[in-house]
Amino acid sequence: MTVLTLALFVAGGSFCAGLLGALTGLGGGIVVVPMLTLLFHVDLRYAVGASLVSVIATSSGAAAAYVREGFTNVRVGILLEVATTVGALIGAALAGFTPTSALAVLFGVVLLYTAIRSLRPRVEHTLLTTPDAWSSRLRLDSDYPTPGGRQAYSVRRVPAGFGIMFGAGVLSALLGIGSGILKVLAMDQVMGLPFKVSTTTSNFMIGVTAAASAGVYLHRGYIDPAIAFPVMLGVLCGALLGARILTRANPEWLRKVFTGIVVVMAIEMLYKGFTGSL
Amino acid sequence: MTEHAPPPRVSDDAVEQFIGRLLQIGVLVAAAVTLAGGILLVAQHGRSPADYGTFRGEPYYLRSLTGVLRAALSMDSRAIVQLGLVMLIATPIARVAFTLIAFALQRDRVYVGVTLLVLALLLFGLFFGIA
Numbered sequence: 001m002t003v004l005t006l007a008l009f010v011a012g013g014s015f016c017a018g019l020l021g022a023l024t025g026l027g028g029g030i031v032v033v034p035m036l037t038l039l040f041h042v043d044l045r046y047a048v049g050a051s052l053v054s055v056i057a058t059s060s061g062a063a064a065a066y067v068r069e070g071f072t073n074v075r076v077g078i079l080l081e082v083a084t085t086v087g088a089l090i091g092a093a094l095a096g097f098t099p100t101s102a103l104a105v106l107f108g109v110v111l112l113y114t115a116i117r118s119l120r121p122r123v124e125h126t127l128l129t130t131p132d133a134w135s136s137r138l139r140l141d142s143d144y145p146t147p148g149g150r151q152a153y154s155v156r157r158v159p160a161g162f163g164i165m166f167g168a169g170v171l172s173a174l175l176g177i178g179s180g181i182l183k184v185l186a187m188d189q190v191m192g193l194p195f196k197v198s199t200t201t202s203n204f205m206i207g208v209t210a211a212a213s214a215g216v217y218l219h220r221g222y223i224d225p226a227i228a229f230p231v232m233l234g235v236l237c238g239a240l241l242g243a244r245i246l247t248r249a250n251p252e253w254l255r256k257v258f259t260g261i262v263v264v265m266a267i268e269m270l271y272k273g274f275t276g277s278l
Numbered sequence: 279m280t281e282h283a284p285p286p287r288v289s290d291d292a293v294e295q296f297i298g299r300l301l302q303i304g305v306l307v308a309a310a311v312t313l314a315g316g317i318l319l320v321a322q323h324g325r326s327p328a329d330y331g332t333f334r335g336e337p338y339y340l341r342s343l344t345g346v347l348r349a350a351l352s353m354d355s356r357a358i359v360q361l362g363l364v365m366l367i368a369t370p371i372a373r374v375a376f377t378l379i380a381f382a383l384q385r386d387r388v389y390v391g392v393t394l395l396v397l398a399l400l401l402f403g404l405f406f407g408i409a
Contacts, residue, residue, distance in 0.1 A: 004324030007316070043333040053363050057309070060301045060369045072294060078377060078393050085399040092403070138388065207370035208396070212403045214367045218360075219342065219407025221335030225359035226328070229316035232363065236309060 003226050010040060011230035018058065018238025023246060024255045025199075026118055026262075027206075028235050029055040029178045030111065034265040037278060042227060044100050044278065048176030049222035052214045054235035055178045059207030061236055062243060071200040073142050073193065076155060080165045080186075084179075084209040087169020092216035095174050104273030107175050111266035115259045117181055127153045128192055134158035144197050153194055161191040165205075173213035178206040293380040300376065301369055308365035315350075315358030322355050343405065371400045 001009075013035050014028075021028025029051055036047035095103075129152055135141055140155040164186035168179040180202050187198035217223055272278040339345035340360050349357030374397050381389040 001328050002325050003328045004320045006328040006330075007320055007324075040330075042330045045333045046330050053366060056366055056370060057305060060366070060373070061305045074294065074377060074380075075389060078374070078389065078396060081374075081396045082392060082399075085396055085403075089399060089403055204373075208374060208400065211367050211370040212400050215400070215404035216407045218364070218367070218404075221337075221341050223340075223360070223363060224330065224336060225315065225340070225356040225363070226319060226323070227330060228363055229312050229319070229359045232366070233309060233313060233316065236305070 006040065007226065007230040010036070010227065011234040013039065014054065014231045014234025015238040018054070018235035018240075019242045020238075020254065020258045020261075021058070021235075022062075022239040022242025023251055024118070024258045025251070026114065026255075026258060027055075027178050027180045028058065028239060029176070029180075030114055031261065031265060032231060032235065033107065033176050034111070034269055036227070036231070038265065038268055038272070044103060045095075045217075045222045046224045046227050048095070048174075049214070049217045049224065050228040050231040051176035052172075052210045052217065053223065053228050054232045055172075055176070055210040056207045056214060057232050057236040058239040059178065059203055059210065061240060062203055071144050071196050072204050073140070073144075073155075073197050073201050074204075075138065075142070076140050076187065076191075076193065077201045077204045079138060079140070079158075080162060080183075081205055081208050083162045083165035084169035084172070084183075084205055085212040087166040087171075088173040088209050088212035089169075089216065091170035091173025092213040094170070095217075096220070098174065100278055101273045101276045103174060104269050104278045106171075106273075108266045108268075108270035108273055110171065110175060110177070111262050111269060114181055115262045115266065117185075118255060118259050118262075122195065124195065125189070125192065127151065127194060128156065129154050132156040132158070142197075144194055151194070153197070154192065156192045157190050161186045164190060169209050169212070172206075172209045173216075178210060180206055293376075297373055297376045297380075301373055304369035304372060305366065308362050308369065310362075311365060312359055312362030315355055315360075315362055318353075318355035319359055367404065371397070371404065374400060 017028035017031045032051040032054060033047045036042040037044055132154060135155040135158060143150040143152040168182040172179040183202040183205055184198045187193040188195050339349050346357050346360045346364060350361040378393040378397060381393055
């Protein structure tokens with residue numbers, strides 16, 4: 001394969017990943033690395049570098065649309081970013097001496113977990129307005145717009161959320177993903193933020209987390225222009241188109257298709273990891 | 279306005295909208311530079327065989343900010359792509375920097391400190407990396 005044909009195929013695949021990721025809300029970042037390594041036999045380190053750059057593009061590109069709706073909790077985001085950026089820098093340091101087979105197994109587990117979460121119906125939790133010591137001291141409580149006016153909410157279990165975010169940062173750097181599912185889980189299920197606030201704040205944080213490790217990988221020579229440019233432009237175009245047609249599409253069957261792809265990739269990643277053939 | 283006007287406060291929403299718009303422009307500019315470099319790259323090197331199965335690491339001039347900038351100015355296609363990617367990595371960092379200014383305008387000392395810490399970690403990663 002020549003540089004040109006590889007760029008064209010990778011751009012096409014990345015476009016589909018970005019489109020499906022935006023339409024299903026699962027993010028395209030999670031399938032970019034398996035696509036590059038399993039389908040195009042790109043070394044895992046180049047794949048992680050390219051994927052992280054595309055994660056930043058979709059996060060920053062989507063941010064403007066979200067903030068206009070006034071959902072992001074900036075204080076929660078920036079506070080938890082201390083945990084994700086420290087995690088990302090540590091993850092980037094660990095990546096240098098983690099065997100590829102171990103990373104492949106870890107990737108397979110994360111893919112499987114993503115598939116399980118995407119199939120489980122989301123349970124809306126009730127919002128609490130009882131004050132919490134950490135949350136009051138750090139002034140994390142806020143409100144967000146609903147059809148019935150602005151709804152106030154309290155934040156709880158800040159240290160637990162902080163700990164999960166550290167893990168999300170490590171995973172993001174090691175695997176080149178946004179870790180959006182883990183970030184939303186920490187805010188929505190553990191800290192009690194409304195789901196919409198959790199997803200938009202998570203999106204705000206994803207770009208910052210990925211920027212921390214992408215900077216490190218640039219210095220370590222993981223970011224190859226010929227691989228990263230079709231991935232970044234492909235995922236970005238796919239995600240922007242996906243966000244535009246989201247209202248007209250039916251995401252339910254798409255979600256099943258995407259979950260199916262994720263499961264196949266998970267099995268192959270686990271197999272390659274255990275046999276040491278990646 | 280009265281004599282006892284409170285210190286100037288900037289609403290979170292207004293700041294966020296401004297920052298969001300700025301981020302979007304940053305992404306578009308970075309994508310345009312990357313696309314220009316990418317077209318040049320495939321025009322110059324498109325026919326050479328693609329071999330990314332083994333990791334060799336990028337040449338040193340594509341690993342540092344000064345190296346990328348210098349080579350991009352002399353129209354090296356790979357460096358132009360890399361410059362676009364560096365600009366993209368810089369957009370969330372710029373967002374954190376603007377959030378810092380917003381907290382400073384609100385005289386929110388705790389969050390000025392928190393945001394400074396995040397910004398320092400990001401700049402450390404971008405400028406020095408971890409050897």
